[in-house]
Amino acid sequence: MNVGFNVIQPGLLSLVQDSGRFGLHGIGLTTGGPLDRNAFRWANRLCENPENSALLEVAVGGLTLESTLHTRIAVTGAAMPFSINKKPAALWQTHTVAPGDRIELGFASAGNRCYLAVAGGFQIDPVFNSVSTVSREGLGGLHGDGSALKSGDFLRLAQPMETSTLWQLDEHLRPTDSGNSATLRVILGYQHAAYDNLQKQRFFTSEYRVTKNCDRMGYRLEGAAITGAITGILSEGICQGAIQIPADGQPIILLSDRQTIGGYPKLGSVLSLDLDRLAQLGPGGKVRFEPISIEQAHNLLLLAEYRFQSLTLTRI
Amino acid sequence: MSTELTKSTIAIAGENALIVYFGDNPSPEISRHLANTTQILEGLLAESLVDLVPSYASLLVIYNPLKIDHHGAQKAIRNALKASANSNMAESSDSSKVVALPVYYSTESGPDLQRIADHSKLSIDDIIAIHQQIEYRVYAIGFAPGFAYLGEVDPRIAMPRLSTPRTKVPRGAVAIADRQTAVYPAQSPGGWNLIGLCPQRMFDPNAHPTMPVQVGDRVRFQAISRETFLDLGGQL
Numbered sequence: 186m187n188v189g190f191n192v193i194q195p196g197l198l199s200l201v202q203d204s205g206r207f208g209l210h211g212i213g214l215t216t217g218g219p220l221d222r223n224a225f226r227w228a229n230r231l232c233e234n235p236e237n238s239a240l241l242e243v244a245v246g247g248l249t250l251e252s253t254l255h256t257r258i259a260v261t262g263a264a265m266p267f268s269i270n271k272k273p274a275a276l277w278q279t280h281t282v283a284p285g286d287r288i289e290l291g292f293a294s295a296g297n298r299c300y301l302a303v304a305g306g307f308q309i310d311p312v313f314n315s316v317s318t319v320s321r322e323g324l325g326g327l328h329g330d331g332s333a334l335k336s337g338d339f340l341r342l343a344q345p346m347e348t349s350t351l352w353q354l355d356e357h358l359r360p361t362d363s364g365n366s367a368t369l370r371v372i373l374g375y376q377h378a379a380y381d382n383l384q385k386q387r388f389f390t391s392e393y394r395v396t397k398n399c400d401r402m403g404y405r406l407e408g409a410a411i412t413g414a415i416t417g418i419l420s421e422g423i424c425q426g427a428i429q430i431p432a433d434g435q436p437i438i439l440l441s442d443r444q445t446i447g448g449y450p451k452l453g454s455v456l457s458l459d460l461d462r463l464a465q466l467g468p469g470g471k472v473r474f475e476p477i478s479i480e481q482a483h484n485l486l487l488l489a490e491y492r493f494q495s496l497t498l499t500r501i
Numbered sequence: 502m503s504t505e506l507t508k509s510t511i512a513i514a515g516e517n518a519l520i521v522y523f524g525d526n527p528s529p530e531i532s533r534h535l536a537n538t539t540q541i542l543e544g545l546l547a548e549s550l551v552d553l554v555p556s557y558a559s560l561l562v563i564y565n566p567l568k569i570d571h572h573g574a575q576k577a578i579r580n581a582l583k584a585s586a587n588s589n590m591a592e593s594s595d596s597s598k599v600v601a602l603p604v605y606y607s608t609e610s611g612p613d614l615q616r617i618a619d620h621s622k623l624s625i626d627d628i629i630a631i632h633q634q635i636e637y638r639v640y641a642i643g644f645a646p647g648f649a650y651l652g653e654v655d656p657r658i659a660m661p662r663l664s665t666p667r668t669k670v671p672r673g674a675v676a677i678a679d680r681q682t683a684v685y686p687a688q689s690p691g692g693w694n695l696i697g698l699c700p701q702r703m704f705d706p707n708a709h710p711t712m713p714v715q716v717g718d719r720v721r722f723q724a725i726s727r728e729t730f731l732d733l734g735g736q737l
Contacts, residue, residue, distance in 0.1 A: 192595065207551055207552055208551070208552050210552045210553065210554045210561075210563075210643065211553065211554075211555070211642065212640045212642055212646060212647070212704075212711065213643045213644060213645055213646040213648050213686075213704070214646050214714065215645075216552075222553055269656070290539075312706065313706070315556070321687070322645065322646050322687065323706075324646070324706060372513060372515055372516055373513070374512060374514045374515060374520075375512065375513075375514055375515035375520065376502055380568070398668065402690070406577060416661070417661060417662055417678075417679060419527065419556070419557045419558055419559070420519065420524075420556055420557060420641065420643070420650055420678075420681065421520065421554075421556045421557070421559040421561065422514075422518075422520065422554025422555075422556055422559065422560070422561025423554075423560060423561070424514045424515040424518035425515065425518075426515055426516070426519070426561060427514070427515060431662075431665065431666065431692070432662070432664040432665075433664050433665055441552065444643070444644040444645055444648075445554055445643040445644060445645075446556055446641060446643025446644045446648070446650070448662065448678060448679075448681075449642060449662075449692075451514075453513075453515070454514060454515030454516065454518070455515075456516055457516060457517075479513055479516065479571050482516040482566075483516070483566050483570055483571070486516060486566050486567065487566075487567065490567055495720060
């Protein structure tokens with residue numbers, strides 16, 4: 186029996202994502218995966234799913250689904266108007282849905298991306314070990330070809346999930362809304378020695394703006410231009426959050442769909458925990474940078490992981 | 502052990518990544534050392550390893566910071582470098598092949614040919630001829646699925662990247678950046694100088710193998726006419 190969700194309205198850009206595609210940089214495949222990893226993880230956890238379960242990353246909004254089964258769903262991330270059968274529903278908690286129910290996500294009032302998970306996760310054939318959609322590579326997603334959700338698509342589920350336990354993440358544990366701005370912690374690295382102290386000071390004391398060129402591949406910023414001793418390097422591997430400085434001096438932060446190799450010099454990389462925040466900014470968003478050491482970064486990552494694992498959801 | 506092979510340095514790339522620089526310039530010797538180190542490191546880091554990105558003369562090592570810290574990762578890298586330098590690399594077999602790739606060179610398919618002509622003071626025909634004279638080596642695959650970095654381009658037609666990358670480069674675009682050349686396997690943003698279009702698919706997830714070339718192979722470019730390009734399935 187085919188049970189799941191009919192896509193009535195696909196929204197601006199709704200993509201199937203799991204944790205990402207790993208171990209394939211050798212043939213040039215990027216990782217994909219959620220841009221706001223924290224919201225992604227909570228959406229799956231609220232549905233009692235394994236960490237790598239397939240869900241929807243909904244950018245900007247405009248999604249309408251129709252359920253053909255009894256199950257549970259949860260939406261996390263940006264403040265999008267969320268309703269079930271036109272009745273407003275809360276983010277960061279699980280809801281039951283029944284056959285015929287309409288699930289709607291309007292347009293975000295703050296933030297950029299929502300994560301819609303369903304109990305058991307969507308059943309989609311992986312491409313190169315992952316269902317993550319990478320449009321630029323034409324890989325992954327519902328049809329395996331990197332395409333975004335379309336009207337008429339059917340999101341299949343393994344089985345109805347009628348368990349009645351519903352959960353919520355308490356309000357004080359959710360990410361705080363800091364408007365359309367973010368402070369990104371940076372680990373200096375790569376070619377940072379090619380930038381003198383004056384340039385580094387300029388970088389860490391200036392406010393940058395997110396330009397309209399911001400997508401899953403990277404965010405191009407606009408602000409004080411950074412000039413280094415070099416403008417090109419032998420192409421080399423690029424990690425998540427790398428800060429690329431092209432010849433025009435305007436930083437580009439590279440994200441989940443980044444190219445795996447490139448020849449622009451890099452100043453270092455942004456802490457992954459702060460990329461969640463960056464991903465919720467749209468054009469015009471304000472960005473500032475703050476340097477941290479690699480040791481601090483590792484401490485923060487371990488603490489964040491401990492926090493995620495030890496926090497408990499509240500039964501509703 | 503050659504002294505060349507002991508000069509590697511390790512730098513921080515990000516919270517979960519270190520980058521190993523094997524030298525300032527790519528060479529067949531460095532390529533072999535790099536490939537060797539990559540293989541050894543996979544075994545040493547095992548479950549702590551997330552991914553590896555070998556390139557011309559560097560290796561990006563992405564690890565899981567919840568399983569190993571950067572000191573531990575550095576130690577594993579140093580051990581892999583030592584083991585690689587001590588092993589007899591002359592034994593590694595050379596299984597590389599030569600792959601011919603057709604290219605429709607023209608100002609229509611290569612909008613930056615004129616830019617290179619102005620920069621090099623050469624005619625467009627000379628640039629096209631010089632680009633075909635060299636048998637290139639596949640130094641790395643990356644940037645995008647199937648994007649093979651080929652080197653090295655004749656210094657006469659070497660050309661710096663665009664200062665602002667294009668937001669759209671078409672699939673099959675043949676391009677030059679400094680002394681590197683490549684064929685874009687899919688439409689993507691890019692900052693390289695475009696000189697022609699290649700009708701051959703460079704990456705097809707449904708084909709076996711998924712790519713016509715692999716690291717270590719040689720590539721020759723052969724000029725084709727507009728007509729042949731279209732016959733071979735090329736699109737303008």
